[in-house]
Amino acid sequence: MKEQLTIVKVGGKIVEDEKSLNNLILKFKLIPGKKILVHGGGRSATQMAEQLGIQTSMVDGRRITDREMLKVVTMVYGGLINKNIVAKLQSSGINAIGLTGADGDVMRAHKREVGDVDYGYVGDIDSVNSLLLSQLMYSELVPVMAPLTHDGRGSLLNTNADTIASSCALALTEFFQVSLIYCFEKRGVLSDASDNNSVIDKITPQLFKKLVADEVVEGGMIPKLENAFSALNKGVEKVIITSVDQLSSSGGTSIKLD
Numbered sequence: 001m002k003e004q005l006t007i008v009k010v011g012g013k014i015v016e017d018e019k020s021l022n023n024l025i026l027k028f029k030l031i032p033g034k035k036i037l038v039h040g041g042g043r044s045a046t047q048m049a050e051q052l053g054i055q056t057s058m059v060d061g062r063r064i065t066d067r068e069m070l071k072v073v074t075m076v077y078g079g080l081i082n083k084n085i086v087a088k089l090q091s092s093g094i095n096a097i098g099l100t101g102a103d104g105d106v107m108r109a110h111k112r113e114v115g116d117v118d119y120g121y122v123g124d125i126d127s128v129n130s131l132l133l134s135q136l137m138y139s140e141l142v143p144v145m146a147p148l149t150h151d152g153r154g155s156l157l158n159t160n161a162d163t164i165a166s167s168c169a170l171a172l173t174e175f176f177q178v179s180l181i182y183c184f185e186k187r188g189v190l191s192d193a194s195d196n197n198s199v200i201d202k203i204t205p206q207l208f209k210k211l212v213a214d215e216v217v218e219g220g221m222i223p224k225l226e227n228a229f230s231a232l233n234k235g236v237e238k239v240i241i242t243s244v245d246q247l248s249s250s251g252g253t254s255i256k257l258d
């Protein structure tokens, strides 16, 4: 039987705030066995871009990334956020190693070409170096993945962090039984956005369609759930959407195929 691996993805709202980041480190430490942390940071990138006088534009949950924006996201995701998380993990006794997709050729991608939209330096993932990730984990290192990939021709590409998490999860099913946890500022997918106690226990593709039609699920939650179903369809064992506080318990929303 394959060994268990837990991949935790944390969104921008958690990693930009010192207090919630410290809480994340505490809760992440409690997860037993092999683990990987994938982080976002969209809000911090938007803030930094604004400070530099660069406008942000998002299409279908993806940031239009021109040359100047690529510099911003490289600094923010690959530098500030990634290294800050690694330093905090080190201080809690976890030997973490921060990676962009270019490091160790861990995630290769090509420029996104969908419809008429020019996303610029946005990457859709072609390959994940699952062997290297496993070797790092068997060397007792915990990979911390930034939402940056590379094209193999010298350019970094900006890639949605939820997609990084599901692609890593899929690739690692070769070696592990993989659980994927999407961790954000709410306790799960809610049936009433204003009530943090209205967590939906379980979402199937059928219920998902209804929740979207009823506008209960919207915005960034739609691609997150689509990523979740795609991961389950391709062999990831378990997908949960939950909060930092429930990270090591079984709370939150379970995503199931039936």
Ligand SMILES: Nc1ncnc2c1ncn2[C@@H]1O[C@H](COP(=O)(O)OP(=O)(O)O)[C@@H](O)[C@H]1O
Binding pocket: 010, 011, 012, 013, 040, 183, 184, 185, 186, 188, 189, 190, 191, 192, 193, 216, 217, 218, 219, 220, 221, 224
């Ligand atoms: N039914 C829902 N329950 C919870 N969050 C929802 C729901 N519908 C939409 N959302 C939104 O989805 C967002 C989470 O997805 P996303 O924007 O990708 O954030 P992150 O990358 O931080 O996880 C939440 O901030 C919330 O505003």
Ligand SMILES: CC(=O)N[C@@H](CCC(=O)OP(=O)(O)O)C(=O)O
Binding pocket: 010, 011, 012, 013, 039, 040, 041, 042, 043, 045, 061, 062, 063, 073, 122, 123, 147, 158, 159, 160, 161, 162
């Ligand atoms: C292409 C693209 O959109 N990339 C994302 C990567 C960061 C991210 O996904 O951050 P959150 O998880 O905090 O939303 C972006 O630049 O916003």
